[in-house]
Amino acid sequence: MNSITTQVLKLFLLLATLTCLSACNVTHFEKNNAISLAQKGELTSARTAIKRHYSSQGKNRLLYHLELATYFQLEKDYQQSNKHLTHAKDLLESFYTVSLSETALSQFSGPTYTTFHGQRYYRPLLHVMKALNYNALAIAQPENRPALQDSALVEMRQLNLYLEALTDETGGYNPSVNDKLTNQIYAILKPILAPKALLSNIDYRDDAFAHYLSGVINEQNGELDSARLQYQRAASAYENGFAEQYQLPPDTTKQAYNNLARVMTKSGGYEIELERLKGKIDPQQQNHLSQLTVIQNIGVAPQRKQFNLVLTADHDSKALVMTPIPFGTHAERQAQIQWFQMLFADTSIFDMIQNYTMGDSSDVALGFVTKRLPLGGLWDNAKKVGLIDALQYGARISVTYLAPPKERIKSTEIWVNGQKHSQLHPFHSIELLTVQNALKNANTEIQLALTREIVKAISAQKLLQKTGLQQHEVFGSLAKFATSAVNAVTAAADTRQWQSLPAQIRVAQIPLPTGEHNIIIKTQLNSGRVINQTEQVNVSGQMSLWQTRTFIDAPPQSKSSTSSSIFNLD
Structure with a gap:
């Protein structure tokens, strides 16, 4: 020719x-419109979209459970949320070994035809979600409170074991292929596409935020020794690279050290260690007041x-x-x-x-x-x-x-009883982690x-x-x-992901006297828009926690905050 x-x-x-x-x-993100519905406050419709798009038995069964768990948590149906999180955890554990038949299938038909195995950073987020759900159930079911609090602590222990294994690992996971022709082609291409220097030091090596929240949950359940260890690990991880890698402010590391110092003071016997922490902590922190921890999950993680x-x-x-x-x-x-x-x-x-x-x-x-x-x-x-x-x-x-991340948030403020109190600071960037x-x-x-x-x-x-x-x-x-x-x-790329994850997690911990307080989170966007989220908080114990979700792409007339939860623990 x-x-x-x-x-x-x-x-x-x-x-x-x-x-x-x-x-x-x-993209997979655009085919599944559940997150768009959730941003409008239409959570029931979002769950319907998930069930229509995924199957509990199919190749996307992990996403089926992860997404439904998120939306049930936003609806405050914590039992259903944990039911799906348990299924998701079991699946992640079963996916540890990749099926050779599926690997061969992906080589000829593409990765979208194989089972979605998730990302390694899903597991800590899953344990955190389950623990927060158990804490919420402990408030709703006082008769089952001790058992539910124990369940929350079990999640934190499992989280700790996973993070310890993660930090001990020396390499990633590469799918193996046994086909001779495939091996020949891969061998030709591999030396040509070696990773560049820009890809260094961006491994997911530990999760400082997961350690920090584990410390909060252990502290509010009276497990002060476990809380101390988790705060220590969180502070060390933030200080030695986690904060820099995910572009978090110095206030994040200082707050982790403040919590560490508070638990040491409560426990007693750590005078030498507390002396060493001087210069890293805020000497004005008020340990005699109850602590309200506010967790704000903002936006939606970037789409693949x-x-x-x-x-x-x-x-x-x-x-x-x-x-x-x-x-x-x-x-x-x-x-x-x-x-x-x-x-x-x-x-x-x-x-x-x-x-x-x-x-x-x-x-x-x-x-x-x-x-x-x-x-x-x-x-x-x-x-x-x-x-x-x-x-x-x-x-x-x-x-x-993935599109380059854009900073869309100018600031997030906490107002208590009509007065501006403090800022919420970024403690984790799932957006940067995803990229x-x-x-x-x-x-x-x-x-x-x-x-x-x-x-x-x-x-x-x-x-x-x-x-x-x-x-x-x-x-x-x-x-x-x-x-x-x-x-x-x-030909097609695998754009599947846990779509309902937030882009960023912000945290503030504020000392408050016991009693009723009107709490407002004011999220100021760079566009000039301000999103207000209000909650009446009854501070009755030493530790309280308010978790909320802020959708910054929601239409102004819709509910930007789809859920908030108060957990007061003595």
Whole structure:
């Protein structure tokens, strides 16, 4: 077939890919509108959407339970919430070993056809949710209070064991594949897409906020020694990197040390340790008053979206070339290009020299919008396994990306009985945690996506050879074009996630005398909008806790706060 016809078929393939993108580039987040309903205060409709979109027995069963647990908690149905959280915890434990059959399936059909296994940072959040639910039930059911408080403490012990194991780990989890062809392709691509320096020091190594809240729950249940250990771990983690990694203010670390000092003072016998803490704590903290802990879950964690590239083979420079195909709104296209340039584009001095020596000067300029994978001596191996021939018309590669986080909150203030009291400070950024987790997994994800699409293309080529069409000049090229088009349409990235998680968690701990107090949280957005959330708090014990959810994208006329809970413990 002549070169003109080949170019025409390549153009048709590109048009087919773009047509597919316009129809099927809808993200998992957009298909499931539950969070949009929740932001309007329509929690029952949100749960209905979850049940319609997921199955309790299907490949998304983990998300089924996680999402329903969140919405039941917002509705203050804590028993149902914990029921689903228990199912979710059991599933996470059962997913420890990845099924080889599912791994093989993902290599040929894509990750969206396999069971969603979640992220490693889901587990601490799950334990925290369960413990808070048990605390709420302890207030609602005084006759069962001791047993429910014990259950909350059990969750904190399990959380501690998980975090200890997490901090002891030295490496991540990589899915193994036993298929010979897949291993060959992966081996060719792996040394080319090595992680860059920007991906260092963004591992999820510990969870300072989970330790902190564990300290609060242990303290309010009278477990002062356990509370002291958890506050110590929280303060140490915040001080030694957690706060810096997730861009948290110094007030966060100071509050953790304040809590540590308060528990030491309550317990007695820690005079030497308290002396060492001077300079790290607020000497004016009022230990004789009851403490109200306010936890504000703000916004929605960033959504995972699909990002598409085309992979072709350059015979002249013996290289594979990845070219992004931005799609969507102007902001989405910009985010896709920025993600590509940050992680994959040939922007380093080494990459530019490689492009210059392997091709011509135009490759150097194109390096900012393409990724060239010089195979060098691996080119012959790539030809031998059929990789180069399989890319005659290119292959569509789909991976995930996240839009860069935007600071939308100017401040969050606490007003007590009509008077401004203090600020709520960020104690955890699930938004940054989600983005960093995606960055850390980006290279592995694109290696697997490249491997998967190439294996699919080579497998199709071998099938054509068996049919005999491969030998016919016209029909053989048309058949190869058709298989490339089918593979382009079926390629998809895994955008599944726990969508109802907040973007940020803010905390304040304020000393108050016993009695009724009118508490208002005023969330001031950079847009100028102010969201007010009010609760009458009856402070009757040493420790009280108010947890609330603030949806900042909710329409002004809807309920921005869908739930708040008061837990007063003696």
